[in-house]
Amino acid sequence: MTVPPDRVDLVELPQAEDPARRMSRRQALLALAAAGSALAAGPLLAPLVQVHGESDPADPTHAGETPLPPRRWAMVIDLRRCDGCKKCTEACQAKHYLPPEQEWIKVYTVRDRTGVEVNIPRLCMHCEDAPCVRVCPVTATFVDRDGLVLVDQDKCIGCRLCMAACPYEARYFNWTEPKVKPPLPTKATPEYPSPQQRGTVGKCVLCVHNIKYGELPYCLEACTMDAIYVGDLDADVATNGTETVRLSTFLSENNAIRLKEELNTKPRVWYIPGHGEDLGW
Amino acid sequence: MVAAVRESRDAVALQEAAFRPMHAPGRWFWPLFLVLGALVALAAVGYGYQLLSGLWVAGYNDTAFYGIYEANLVAFIGVSYGGALVSAVLRLTNARWRAPVTRMAEGMALVSLLVGAAFAIIHLGRPERIWLLIVSPQAASPIVWDAIAITTYLVATLIFLYLPLIPDMAFARDRLGPSANRLQRVFYRLAAAGWQGTPAQRRSLNWSVGAMAVLIIPLAITVHSVLAWAFSMTSRPGWHSTIFGPYFVIGALYSGVALVIVVVAAFRKAYRLEPYIGLGHFVSLARIMAVLGAVYLYFTFSELLTAAYTASHEEASIVAVLLEGSWAPLFWTFMVGGIFVPLALSLAPATRKVRYLVLAGLLAVVGMWLKRMLITLPPATAPLIGDVWGTVQLTWVAIALTLGATAAIPLGLMILFRFVPILALHEMEEVDAEGAPESAHDRAVAVEGVL
Numbered sequence: 001m002t003v004p005p006d007r008v009d010l011v012e013l014p015q016a017e018d019p020a021r022r023m024s025r026r027q028a029l030l031a032l033a034a035a036g037s038a039l040a041a042g043p044l045l046a047p048l049v050q051v052h053g054e055s056d057p058a059d060p061t062h063a064g065e066t067p068l069p070p071r072r073w074a075m076v077i078d079l080r081r082c083d084g085c086k087k088c089t090e091a092c093q094a095k096h097y098l099p100p101e102q103e104w105i106k107v108y109t110v111r112d113r114t115g116v117e118v119n120i121p122r123l124c125m126h127c128e129d130a131p132c133v134r135v136c137p138v139t140a141t142f143v144d145r146d147g148l149v150l151v152d153q154d155k156c157i158g159c160r161l162c163m164a165a166c167p168y169e170a171r172y173f174n175w176t177e178p179k180v181k182p183p184l185p186t187k188a189t190p191e192y193p194s195p196q197q198r199g200t201v202g203k204c205v206l207c208v209h210n211i212k213y214g215e216l217p218y219c220l221e222a223c224t225m226d227a228i229y230v231g232d233l234d235a236d237v238a239t240n241g242t243e244t245v246r247l248s249t250f251l252s253e254n255n256a257i258r259l260k261e262e263l264n265t266k267p268r269v270w271y272i273p274g275h276g277e278d279l280g281w
Numbered sequence: 282m283v284a285a286v287r288e289s290r291d292a293v294a295l296q297e298a299a300f301r302p303m304h305a306p307g308r309w310f311w312p313l314f315l316v317l318g319a320l321v322a323l324a325a326v327g328y329g330y331q332l333l334s335g336l337w338v339a340g341y342n343d344t345a346f347y348g349i350y351e352a353n354l355v356a357f358i359g360v361s362y363g364g365a366l367v368s369a370v371l372r373l374t375n376a377r378w379r380a381p382v383t384r385m386a387e388g389m390a391l392v393s394l395l396v397g398a399a400f401a402i403i404h405l406g407r408p409e410r411i412w413l414l415i416v417s418p419q420a421a422s423p424i425v426w427d428a429i430a431i432t433t434y435l436v437a438t439l440i441f442l443y444l445p446l447i448p449d450m451a452f453a454r455d456r457l458g459p460s461a462n463r464l465q466r467v468f469y470r471l472a473a474a475g476w477q478g479t480p481a482q483r484r485s486l487n488w489s490v491g492a493m494a495v496l497i498i499p500l501a502i503t504v505h506s507v508l509a510w511a512f513s514m515t516s517r518p519g520w521h522s523t524i525f526g527p528y529f530v531i532g533a534l535y536s537g538v539a540l541v542i543v544v545v546a547a548f549r550k551a552y553r554l555e556p557y558i559g560l561g562h563f564v565s566l567a568r569i570m571a572v573l574g575a576v577y578l579y580f581t582f583s584e585l586l587t588a589a590y591t592a593s594h595e596e597a598s599i600v601a602v603l604l605e606g607s608w609a610p611l612f613w614t615f616m617v618g619g620i621f622v623p624l625a626l627s628l629a630p631a632t633r634k635v636r637y638l639v640l641a642g643l644l645a646v647v648g649m650w651l652k653r654m655l656i657t658l659p660p661a662t663a664p665l666i667g668d669v670w671g672t673v674q675l676t677w678v679a680i681a682l683t684l685g686a687t688a689a690i691p692l693g694l695m696i697l698f699r700f701v702p703i704l705a706l707h708e709m710e711e712v713d714a715e716g717a718p719e720s721a722h723d724r725a726v727a728v729e730g731v732l
């Protein structure tokens with residue numbers, strides 16, 4: 001596939017010419033990493049590819065791997081494409097075993113000041129300067145090595161100050177014993193916090209349990225509009241499972257914005273406006 | 282000669298009155314004790330149910346993550362603060378009329394602080410993990426500041442109540458009748474801490490009480506400011522405000538003095554303390570309360586005006602729901618019933634009667650509780666994205682816990698005054714010895730109050 005001249009942001013994937021590749025979207029981040037290597041970020045990303053080339057996919061513990069390279073995960077949501085179908089929410093809830101009221105990715109349909117109706121999927125912004133991390137009295141909310149904001153539900157005392165502090169309403173509380181549980185007993189971890197714990201907070205983990213190992217977030221996989229991209233700021237690539245883009249160019253070419261930039265939380269989630277909507281509410 | 286006899290008769294009467302709750306609590310005591318105890322027990326049942334089922338039973342949900350417990354936390358710690366400060370400031374300014382009311386104010390400060398601090402635990406989703414605050418605290422979190430401030434202040438309140446109590450405990454130790462059991466003897470001997478009333482002891486006690494009175498003021502200000510900052514350190518509209526610290530402090534003082542009026546009036550009536558606490562006391566307390574209420578009104582106005590004027594969408598929407606939206610009925614109830622009416626009752630010459638002043642205090646206390654709900658709920662339910670407001674529920678658990686906590690204050694005081702004299706005996710005698718003229722004036726006012 002050659003890159004169309006009007007899409008300077010597109011990255012040519014080494015193995016991306018098969019139209020049936022959507023069948024193997026879970027491989028996309030691997031491809032992403034490979035593309036990254038092709039793009040000069042090479043040595044940084046090479047180990048990921050190697051690891052998954054060699055490791056046994058049936059081994060869920062990923063034991064015996066060489067340490068994964070550091071990442072600066074980011075997400076981009078193309079609002080021009082989002083039709084508000086909420087498939088992302090459903091997939092996230094089903095695969096994280098969440099009750100319906102916990103919408104870790106929540107699609108707000110809002111009318112902006114110019115009267116345009118716009119669908120905005122809101123997940124945790126994984127703020128680089130996260131207010132929720134700062135206010136947590138017991139360091140239950142923490143930043144992982146790759147800049148993701150996670151919650152250790154074994155530590156959370158349930159004070160909910162993080163819910164007050166989050167400017168994006170991204171946090172949810174387990175007011176009751178979780179009604180939905182994984183079919184098999186699993187040990188919940190901050191990276192895959194299912195089942196949720198009563199009396200503690202939960203929120204989007206950017207599917208770190210997937211992306212770390214070369215797979216895509218559940219919301220992205222479920223998005224039929226290809227509106228959600230996940231990527232790495234360091235490797236400067238992102239993918240929506242169908243196409244892979246050079247992240248910095250993609251963001252600047254499309255005038256990507258972050259929500260509530262004025263609060264200086266430095267979100268890791270960008271939005272691409274496109275209907276001319278005024279998102280400064 | 283005649284004067285001396287009368288003096289000593291006065292002294293005996295005073296001693297009898299101060300210890301009255303211990304030996305002759307009155308026929309109302311046990312029935313009331315049972316009623317209040319039942320309310321507290323109901324609250325305990327509610328809390329047990331909450332522990333078993335989760336916080337949803339208190340009416341919480343993701344769109345209203347803070348609510349009645351947080352309002353209670355602020356309200357009860359607030360009144361405690363007022364109690365401590367009244368007695369500290371009156372001591373420092375050497376207001377002689379303070380002597381008969383300081384004990385009750387300090388006792389009220391302690392009991393309501395315990396109740397308020399309980400809500401800091403009740404509102405947690407995982408109270409059993411509270412020890413993590415000690416083993417892995419995060420210094421940047423306002424909740425950690427809160428925990429440090431509240432525990433320090435609790436210790437200070439205990440000392441502040443205890444110090445002036447030492448001579449009175451010694452007095453009790455020396456007068457224990459033959460019917461007193463071993464436990465009582467040991468208790469009063471330990472509590473009296475070897476007090477013999479020597480000049481050296483008097484001097485060091487006076488110094489310590491003075492030092493504590495100075496110390497407790499910045500402490501109390503810290504506690505309530507930090508409590509305010511837990512809200513204002515977030516970016517939520519309606520909470521993120523620079524005046525929140527002082528705003529909370531003044532609110533706490535206002536409601537605290539108001540509750541002192543109510544508590545003093547209740548115990549005065551129950552234990553027939555009219556000869557020592559007269560209308561003059563209530564008038565003075567009500568004046569302090571009115572000044573604080575006026576300052577609080579000013580803060581409220583200044584906060585709302587600043588928030589509304591620049592018309593930042595989020596801030597303005599909070600002002601709108603308060604002034605004319607869904608919270609308006611409660612807000613205006615507070616403004617009229619919690620500020621204007623108490624202010625008018627406290628200051629108008631026509632209402633200079635104990636019952637009106639007590640009514641003013643009662644209205645201010647309830648009004649300020651309402652105000653705490655109005656501080657907590659609109660910002661907690663305000664939409665930060667989109668425009669759907671959260672919904673709040675009032676459940677029996679939340680009501681039971683709030684009523685139980687309210688009942689716990691008189692109950693705690695009733696128990697406290699079974700063990701310690703209700704009037705600061707030693708302090709009253711000292712103040713009397715210092716200046717006869719004002720005490721005569723006080724007596725005159727007292728008589729006026731009884732009439």
Ligand code: SF4
Pocket residue numbers: 123124125126127130131132133149165166167168169170171203265
């Ligand atoms: S979006 Fe909210 S929960 Fe997520 S990192 Fe930022 S402040 Fe924390």
Ligand code: SF4
Pocket residue numbers: 135136137138139140141151155156157158159160161162163200201
């Ligand atoms: S609710 Fe839990 S994660 Fe949030 S601030 Fe409190 S302890 Fe930290």
